[in-house]
Amino acid sequence: MEGMRPNSRSGRHRADGRVHIPEVDPLFGSGIRMTAGWAQHDGAGADLGFWTLLWRLPRLMRISFGLAWHAGHLLLPVAIAxxxxxxxxxxxxxxxxxEALALLLAGTPTVERLVDALPVLLAVAAGGVARSLLSSLGDATNGKLAPRIDxxxxxxLLERAVRVELVIIKNAEFRNLMSAAARGALSARMVTTYAIALVEAVTGLVAAAGVLTVLHPMLMPLMAAVTVPSAWGAVRMARARFTSMKRWTELQRQLETLSELLIGASPAEEVRAHRADGFLLHHYQRLARLSEAEQARLAGLEARTTLLSDGVAGLAKLxxxxVLGALLVSGSVxxxxxxxxxxxxxxxTHHLTSLVSAVNDLYEQGLFVQDWKQACDRAEAEAIRGGAFELTAPPDQISVRDLWFTYPNNEQPSLAGVDMTIRRGEIVALVGENGSGKTTLAKVLVGLYMPQAGAVWWDGxxxxxxxxxxxxxxxxxxxQDFVEWPFTARVNVTIGRATRRPDADALDASAAFGRADEVVARLDAGWDTLLAxxxxxxxxxxxxxxxxIGLARAHYRDAxxxxxxxxxAALDPRAEVAVFExxxxxxxxxxxxVLVTHRLASVRRADRIYVLERGKVIEQGTHATLMALNGRYAELYTLQASQHQDPVSPA
Known part of the structure; x- marks a missing residue:
């Protein structure tokens, strides 16, 4: 079978040694890739030089440190100190x-010499203990600070995101930014942790270099010559591992998807009936071989890098x-x-390696924190802006005059010059084909969307x-796509008025209204059953x-x-009749x-029906009026009615 042939390029290595993973996979296309907002900065440090990263760090760290100070106040300076x-x-x-070595090596070892060196040896031990205690104190303090930063x-972020205009929160670009910001909220603690570790690495490195410089001016270059190759090898491998992990993760996601399809309950029937098992297994093996090749490539690179860095470090040590021998012979040291x-x-060497790794990690995580800051600022700018008038009483009338609304990045308006009126005690139906603007109009009516032109009036x-x-x-x-909260049945209804103390009588009345009482009666734990x-x-x-449940929730809201x-949409005809009653x-x-529906048989009792087409109201009136008009509504109604009539058998 042609679909079973391996990709001719699968598993091949590129000129740079990397395993070639096709941009367009035979199964997944370009769909399963680490391209979401949360992944856009992964490995960013791998593309920049070390000094460039160091130059950009302060700006990124400033955001995290401000957040850390707000979350923990004195915990941050204590950890840094x-x-x-x-x-x-x-x-x-x-x-x-x-000093201890000088005393011990000044002559022939004796008990007296050891006793003389004892205070200095105790100072060495005390210094080591103090260093461990101080480092542990920094770690413990950061351990308290990190979850507070989280x-x-x-x-x-959530406080600002939940107040964003609905039309913005559904925008793809904003969703991508929020995805990166969610990662940034977690990265803020990591930036602080890496920064605190960087402080110890820098201070320790400076201290070691300073001591060597005091002992002899030539000793500092010796340390650099020995430590830099090892640090280079560690950084090179850290970047290589990350890049490889990114490729491996993409492959692993594809393998997990195929595994779920092979053993999952939902696709099991079609996998067997269509004999798709061989096809899926073939592609699983193909991707598994790519994963194996990538891991083998990384192992080879690690071996070569280690050999090179250790070789250069060995020559430097030699x-x-x-040089030390020459200095000793000459009596200089x-x-x-x-x-x-x-x-x-x-x-x-230890501190330099820690420093370079911390700088790389700080930069990468700092970019996510910057995304978090941008998302918070954007959400603040796009927050719902309402007027100062408090609507304390239910409206007697809602009026729409010359209403226009266009979604962001769309050229065609979803609503164009709409006029309508809704009064208390009335049922107003919005009907029309898909894309006619019915749902959009309903959301504009209640302030979920704000019009670009015209206005919606609530009692003036x-x-x-x-x-x-x-x-x-x-x-x-x-x-139709209301939220199925992963909570108990009781909460799923009472969340309709979450700010009010739960009322058992109101709950029973709402359940009866939506016939949710029949659903709850069949649940093992009744209202306390988890619907997840x-x-x-x-x-x-x-x-x-x-x-x-959704109907009961709306009734409980008592709006x-x-x-x-x-x-x-998901009810049987008998239940549908009961709902409209x-x-x-x-x-x-x-x-x-306000009733938005495709089923025109259910709007016959509406006080007024508005027929929309391409965002415009083309007809309005009662069912009888519109049928007599013999226009678009009558055409759609007759067409739907004919689908439910038995065809006349030929004579």
Whole structure:
């Protein structure tokens, strides 16, 4: 089979040694890639020079440190001070070590000489203990600070995001920014952690270099010659591992997807009936071989890099021993100094490697924190802006005059010059084909979207003049794609008025309204049943059962304006008739009901019907009026009615 042939380029290596992974996979195309907002800066440090990273760090760290100070106040300076002192203790330990070696190596070892050196040896031990204690104090303080930064960053982002205009929160570019910002909220703690570790690395490196410079001017270049190759090798491998991990992760996601398709319950029937198992297994093996080749490539690169860095470091050490030997023979340094040099070089290598790695990690995570800051600022700028007027009473009338609305990045308006009126106690139906603007109009009516031209009036006040939080208090929404909260059945209904203390009588009345009581009666734990099958003990509901829960939720909200957007799409005909009887009851109770639907048979009892086409109202009136008009509504109604009639058998 042609579809079973391996890709001719799969598993091949490129000229640079990397495994070639096609940009367009035979199965997944370019779909499963690390291209989401949260991945856009991954490996950013791998493309820049070390000094460039160092130059850009302060600007990125400033954001995280400001957040850390806000979250932990004195915890940040305490952690930094502890790491500074721990790094400085390195210099004290090296100096004390040099003195101890000088005493011990001054002549033939004797008990008296050991006793004389004991205070200095104790100072070495005390310095080491102090360094460990201070470093541990910094780590412990940062351990307290990090989760506070997490919470502060995430809460700040969520507080702003939840207040963004609906039309913006649904924008793809903004969603991508929010995805990166969510990663940035987690990166803020990492930036602080890396920065605190960087403090100790820099201080320790400076201390070691300073001690060597004091002991002899030539010793500092010796340490650099020995430590730099090892640091270079560590950084090179860190970048290579990250780049390889990114490729490997993309492959792993594809392999996991295929594995789920092979063993999952949902696709099992079609996999067997269509005999797709061989096809899927073939591609699993193809991708697995690519993954194996990538891991083998990384192992080879690591071996070569280690060999090169260790070789250069070995030559540098050989040169260092030669220089030290010459200095010893000439009497320029004592034997004790030579011993101190060896210890200082080992210490300096550790701190230099930590420093370079920390700078790379700081830069990469700092970019995500910058995204977090940009998202917070953007969300603040795009926040819902309402007027100062508090809407305390339900509206008697909602009027729309010459209303225009266009979605961002769209050229064609979704609503064009719409006029309509809704009064308390009325049922107003919005009908039309897909894309005619029905749902958009319903959302503009209740202030979820703001018009670019024209206005929506609530008892003489436009939605721009009214405080929209007070406006939303009078609105209930039942959409076809309403939220299936992963909470208990009780919470799924009472969340319709989450600010009010749960009322058992109101809950029962709302359940009866939406016929959700019949659903709850079948649940093992009744109202306390978790409606989330993905969790242990959770229960799965059908689409129709969920729609009943949604209707109950809207009724429990007890709002003056109720929007029903395709509320019966998942219900059977009998249940649908019962729902529309209840919709009529809501209107008789004094509510204004806006019904958005494709099923024209359900709007016959509406007080007024608006027919939309390409964002414009082309007809309006009662069912009888529109049928007599014999226009678009009558055409659609007749077409739908004919689908439910039995065809006449030929004579």
């Amino acid at each position: 502890a790491k500074l002192l721990a790094g400085a203790a390195t210099g004290v330990v090296l100096l004390a070590t040099n 919470r502060a960053a995430t809460v700040k 040169g260092m021993y030669g 004592r034997l004790a100094v030579a011993g101190t040099v060896l210890i200082a070089i080992r210490t300096g 006040r436009t939605t721009a003049e009214v405080d929209r939080a007070s406006l939303y208090d009078h609105v209930a929404l039942v959409a 099958p993905e969790f242990l003990g959770g229960t799965m509901l059908s689409g129709g059962q969920w729609q009943r 003056a304006v109720v929007i029903f957007d395709e509320p019966t 209840r919709v009529s009851d809501l209107a008789q109770e004094g509510r204004a009901v």
